Amino acid sequence: MSVTDSAATTASAPAARKLTTARAIAEGIAQEMERDTSVFVLGEDIGKYGGIFSATTGLLDKFGPERVIDTPISETAFIGLGTGAAVEGMRPIVELMFADFFGVAMDQIYNHMAKICFESGGNVRVPMVLMMAAGGGYSDAAQHSQCLWGTFAHLPGMKVVVPSNPADAKGLMISAIRDDNPVVYMFHKGVMGLPWMAKNPRSIAPVAEEPYETPIGQAAVAREGGDATVVTVSLSVHHALDVAEQLSAEHGIELEVIDLRSLVPLDREAVLTSVAKTGHLLVVDEDYQSFGLSGEIAATVAETDPGLLRAPVRRVAVPDVPIPYARSLESAVLPTRERIKAAARELVGA
Amino acid sequence: MDEKTRLDLYRVMVLSRTYEEAILREYHADKKPAFDIGAGLVPGEMHLSAGQEPVAAGVCAHLRDDDAVTATHRPHHIAIAHGVDLDKMTAEIFGRQTGLGRGRGGHMHLFDPATHFSCSGIVAEGLPPATGHAFAFQRQGSDRVAVAFTGEGAANQGAFHESLNLAALWKLPVVFVIEDNEWAISVSRKASTAISSNADRAAAYGIPGQRIEDNDVEAVYTAAGNAVARARAGEGPTLLEVHTLRLWGHFEGDAQGYRPDLAEVPGRDPIPAYEARLTDAGILTPDLVASIKEEAVARVEKAIGFAKSSPVPAPETALEYVFA
Amino acid sequence: MSEVRFPELSKEQPDAEGVLATWFVNDGDQVASGQLLGEVMVDKASGDVLAPAAGRVRLLVAEEQAARQGTVIATVE
Numbered sequence: 160m161s162v163t164d165s166a167a168t169t170a171s172a173p174a175a176r177k178l179t180t181a182r183a184i185a186e187g188i189a190q191e192m193e194r195d196t197s198v199f200v201l202g203e204d205i206g207k208y209g210g211i212f213s214a215t216t217g218l219l220d221k222f223g224p225e226r227v228i229d230t231p232i233s234e235t236a237f238i239g240l241g242t243g244a245a246v247e248g249m250r251p252i253v254e255l256m257f258a259d260f261f262g263v264a265m266d267q268i269y270n271h272m273a274k275i276c277f278e279s280g281g282n283v284r285v286p287m288v289l290m291m292a293a294g295g296g297y298s299d300a301a302q303h304s305q306c307l308w309g310t311f312a313h314l315p316g317m318k319v320v321v322p323s324n325p326a327d328a329k330g331l332m333i334s335a336i337r338d339d340n341p342v343v344y345m346f347h348k349g350v351m352g353l354p355w356m357a358k359n360p361r362s363i364a365p366v367a368e369e370p371y372e373t374p375i376g377q378a379a380v381a382r383e384g385g386d387a388t389v390v391t392v393s394l395s396v397h398h399a400l401d402v403a404e405q406l407s408a409e410h411g412i413e414l415e416v417i418d419l420r421s422l423v424p425l426d427r428e429a430v431l432t433s434v435a436k437t438g439h440l441l442v443v444d445e446d447y448q449s450f451g452l453s454g455e456i457a458a459t460v461a462e463t464d465p466g467l468l469r470a471p472v473r474r475v476a477v478p479d480v481p482i483p484y485a486r487s488l489e490s491a492v493l494p495t496r497e498r499i500k501a502a503a504r505e506l507v508g509a
Numbered sequence: 510m511d512e513k514t515r516l517d518l519y520r521v522m523v524l525s526r527t528y529e530e531a532i533l534r535e536y537h538a539d540k541k542p543a544f545d546i547g548a549g550l551v552p553g554e555m556h557l558s559a560g561q562e563p564v565a566a567g568v569c570a571h572l573r574d575d576d577a578v579t580a581t582h583r584p585h586h587i588a589i590a591h592g593v594d595l596d597k598m599t600a601e602i603f604g605r606q607t608g609l610g611r612g613r614g615g616h617m618h619l620f621d622p623a624t625h626f627s628c629s630g631i632v633a634e635g636l637p638p639a640t641g642h643a644f645a646f647q648r649q650g651s652d653r654v655a656v657a658f659t660g661e662g663a664a665n666q667g668a669f670h671e672s673l674n675l676a677a678l679w680k681l682p683v684v685f686v687i688e689d690n691e692w693a694i695s696v697s698r699k700a701s702t703a704i705s706s707n708a709d710r711a712a713a714y715g716i717p718g719q720r721i722e723d724n725d726v727e728a729v730y731t732a733a734g735n736a737v738a739r740a741r742a743g744e745g746p747t748l749l750e751v752h753t754l755r756l757w758g759h760f761e762g763d764a765q766g767y768r769p770d771l772a773e774v775p776g777r778d779p780i781p782a783y784e785a786r787l788t789d790a791g792i793l794t795p796d797l798v799a800s801i802k803e804e805a806v807a808r809v810e811k812a813i814g815f816a817k818s819s820p821v822p823a824p825e826t827a828l829e830y831v832f833a
Numbered sequence: 834m835s836e837v838r839f840p841e842l843s844k845e846q847p848d849a850e851g852v853l854a855t856w857f858v859n860d861g862d863q864v865a866s867g868q869l870l871g872e873v874m875v876d877k878a879s880g881d882v883l884a885p886a887a888g889r890v891r892l893l894v895a896e897e898q899a900a901r902q903g904t905v906i907a908t909v910e
Contacts, residue, residue: 176868177857199648225648231678236671239637240644243655246627247577247645266631267668271638275627279620280611281830283627316831339833354854354874363855 178366179352181213183325184290187332188215188252190370192222195250198336201228201237202254211256212292212351234264238289242272245287250336255291258307258345272341273316286339288332289317294347294394294445296493297356301481304489308392309444309451311343312422318342319422320375323350323396325364327420330373338375347393347445359397376424380433384413386507387439390430390456392419395443395494402500410509422452427459431467434460438469439506443494448476473502510727512792518570518726519787520801522562522780525586527805528595529557531813532585532602536761544762550817551603553615558586560724560756563779564688565590567729568656568749571737577625577642577655579635582617583688584628587658593621599812605819612822613830633659633666636685640672643681643740654740655683661750662693664707673748677714682740684733685748689720690755695767711748718748724779754779835886837907839900842875850901851875853894860892864909875902884909 178186192198200215206229209216219227230237234255241251255261261268268289275285295304312319318340322328328346335342352362381396382403389399396418403414415433419426434440440460442453453474460467475494483489532555539549546552558565561583569590572578580587588598594609601608602616609619617630625642629635639657646653663669664687676683687707691698704710711718717739721728729751736747754777758765765771787793843849855872858864864884871882884890888909894900 178869179855179872182869231671231674233671233675235668236637236640236675239634239668239672240641240675243577243579243638243641243643244645244648245641246638247625247642247649249645249648251641263667266634267637270631271629271634274618275620276833277830278610278614278618279622279830280609280613281833282609282622283620284833318832352855354852354872354879355877358855363857 175365176368177363178325179363180322180325180328180346181216181351181353183329183366184214184332184346185216185218186366187329187370188336189218189221191333191336192218192226194370197248198250198252199226199228200252200254201230201241203230203232203256205229205254210254212346212348213353214254214290214292214346214351234260235267238264239267239271241287241289242267242275242285245285246275246283250286252288252290252336255289257303258291258293259302259305261291261307261310269314269317273314276340277316284339285341287341288335288344289341290344290346292348293345294349295482295489296349296394298484298486298489300484304482306345306347306393306446306477308345308422309446311345312425312452316341317423318375319345320420321345321347321392321422322420323347323393323418324361325352325366327373327379329366330371331375331420333370334372334375337372342375345393349394350397359394361397361400373420376421376426378420378426378429379418380415380429381418382414382416384415385437386413387441387503388415388417388430388433388437389441389443389499389503390417390419390433391443392422392452393445395445395499398494398496398499399443402496402503405500406503410504412503412507412509414503425455430456430459431463434467438467440468441473441475441499441502441506443499444474444476445494446477447479448474449479451476470506473506475499475502510730514570514730515727515787515790515792518566518730519783519793521566521570521590522726522783523801524805524808525562525565525589526559526780527802528589528809529559529585531809533557533757533761535813546762554582555616555761556583556759557757557761558583560754560778561688561690562586563724563726563729563783564658564686564751564753567726568684568686568733570730571734572654572656574624576653577639578627578658579639579642579655580626580628580658581632581635581660581663582628582630584617584619588619588621588626588628591626592624593619593626594623595808595812596815597621599816600819603816603819604821605816606822607815607819611830633663633668635659636668636672639683640676640681643676643683644679646682652741653682654737656686656737657683658686658688660693661687661689661691661698661707662696662701663687664710665701673710673714673716673746676746677716680743680745682743683746684736684740685746686733687748687750688753689750690753692755692759692768694759694763706750708748708750716746716748718750720750720752722752724751724753724777726779726783834908834910835888836905837870837882837885837890837909839873839902839904839906840880840882841902842873842878842880843902848901848903849875850899853896853898853900853906854879856892856896858890858892860890862890864888864890870907873900882906
């Protein structure tokens with residue numbers, strides 16, 4: 160089963176034409192902006208520039224500066240502005256340029272945006288999308304290469320979605336916009352299909368032309384297999400699929416790859432169902448190893464039924480170190496295909 | 510100013526003070542003999558607004574229910590002046606199921622959609638969302654405004670500066686009101702702020718700024734009237750700073766050992782001063798004062814009774830309302 | 834038959850060399866008029882390659898291959 164099939168089954172027309180993930184995101188936003196005049200976009204360089212990672216290309220020309228708004232470098236102010244506007248019934252899409260920049264505005268994000276629904280006993284809603292670029296692998300060093308989805312997922316009150324491919328990117332964006340809750344939408348730069356960054360072939364794929372929703376909180380089985388379960392998200396899905404093809408051809412090992420797609424809510428059932436089948440679990444996570452997503456997946460199995468496992472859980476994650484600049488060092492810490500392949504072989508004893 | 514307006518200002522301030530005195534009583538009633546912050550019917554921190562009533566009364570007199578207000582950890586006077594439902598607010602402070610937040614927010618996190626009121630326990634956190642309410646009103650083509658209340662200490666927080674710049678840049682219909690009660694917990698304004706008046710900071714953002722002295726409710730009323738009218742007319746934001754008075758501690762349990770002027774503080778209470786002024790003007794009589802106070806007490810005790818007789822939220826529901 | 838030319842992204846240098854960054858269609862695909870065929874780059878600027886007509890597309894340049902502005906990179910017939 161390919162990565163795109165899951166999205167194709169939620170679309171109503173055959174997905175013939177292809178888009179990059181970046182274009183798919185922009186199309187999802189544009190279609191929602193056409194449908195609902197309360198949707199607007201703001202952030203740094205999202206207007207004329209079209210977003211540093213092209214997530215908003217074309218929107219300014221289509222919808223004008225009233226609805227596609229370049230902001231000053233004031234994350235606290237404009238993220239908070241998004242919250243206030245959402246409380247008043249608008250549907251803001253706020254772009255935080257890099258996930259790494261959350262530090263300057265985290266109070267507005269986790270303490271305010273995420274908690275209003277709960278603190279008000281459900282009486283006040285914040286239908287807002289906070290989208291951000293994440294991930295490394297192109298030498299952008301410690302402050303511009305982080306994934307950090309574990310940090311956002313850890314804090315209650317915000318949904319967290321992380322698409323790996325163009326079809327899911329569009330569907331998850333539309334779902335996020337329509338959701339009445341704050342949704343943190345994180346796109347890895349390496350899956351955007353940008354012409355100026357090393358491209359993964361699956362970053363260009365068929366995307367249905369009409370609007371459609373991809374369900375938030377539901378993982379996808381990107382590849383079926385019986386020997387080991389690889390649970391992962393974002394760019395690592397592509398690496399895991401590449402490794403799966405190699406291991407199948409070279410060793411007859413069949414990996415099952417689970418693309419989580421959402422971290423909050425987390426589709427624990429999908430993980431357990433797969434591990435029940437394969438008995439072996441490898442978690443691949445480009446976020447920091449300790450205290451995050453990979454531990455959460457391991458705990459999910461351990462506290463439900465550790466007997467499912469015929470071998471200890473393996474994790475391939477970024478070790479607890481700031482991401483280095485030098486390419487030789489950066490590629491030593493990222494969850495590369497080499498590391499994934501070695502871990503998978505060890506896991507199944509091959 | 511007409512008589513009715515002046516009387517209304519006095520009424521609101523009396524209601525607010527009566528409320529805070531009742532909460533003070535309830536808060537400490539079951540924390541004896543030694544103060545235990547986690548004990549009793551109203552546990553946790555409590556930040557009461559006695560002395561700051563003129564700011565709330567003078568500003569909120571110009572606001573409608575559909576104007577938005579964001580307030581701070583010291584929100585009661587503003588909530589009352591803006592017309593938040595007193596019963597539900599009190600139930601929330603008492604952590605009851607019938608509270609504004611079903612007991613989940615507490616005294617620093619009061620949300621009332623009916624009056625577009627919210628408050629926050631993080632310093633300056635309410636300023637960015639106030640720009641957001643204002644943005645929505647501007648886009649929706651209404652003349653509604655947002656008012657953000659904050660403290661003089663908060664004016665040194667990044668969010669303050671970002672919000673003023675953004676509001677000025679986009680000409681948002683928001684009024685920023687600083688309550689300068691001179692103390693950021695135990696740190697005086699002089700020890701925290703490089704300039705002598707935060708109103709002067711308005712110039713840095715190209716907006717009008719005005720400082721009101723003497724905790725004068727009528728001067729606040731006039732200045733706020735102009736600022737709110739400016740915003741409604743699409744002329745953009747204004748910064749007001751009111752020199753007000755924190756009659757009691759930063760929070761209940763604050764011994765205020767750091768405050769050298771403590772002995773003379775009660776003498777600066779704005780409510781007796783305004784009462785005297787209105788009496789001199791022939792607007793108030795002892796009978797009228799007594800009846801206003803009785804009315805306030807009755808209203809407040811009804812709210813407290815409602816709160817105390819309301820159910821405590823069931824523990825099994827603790828995970829509800831995280832998401833809509 | 835319609836010619837699909839590398840778009841002019843650099844006006845100062847009409848024959849500037851760039852790269853065919855991405856093909857969105859495969860050689861031999863049926864395309865619609867105006868359909869997004871590919872993306873090119875000259876220096877840091879990128880641009881879209883659109884089908885000038887409907888028909889079958891023949892790709893004359895590979896992905897990542899260098900090409901000059903104005904040259905024919907595909908045909909549609």
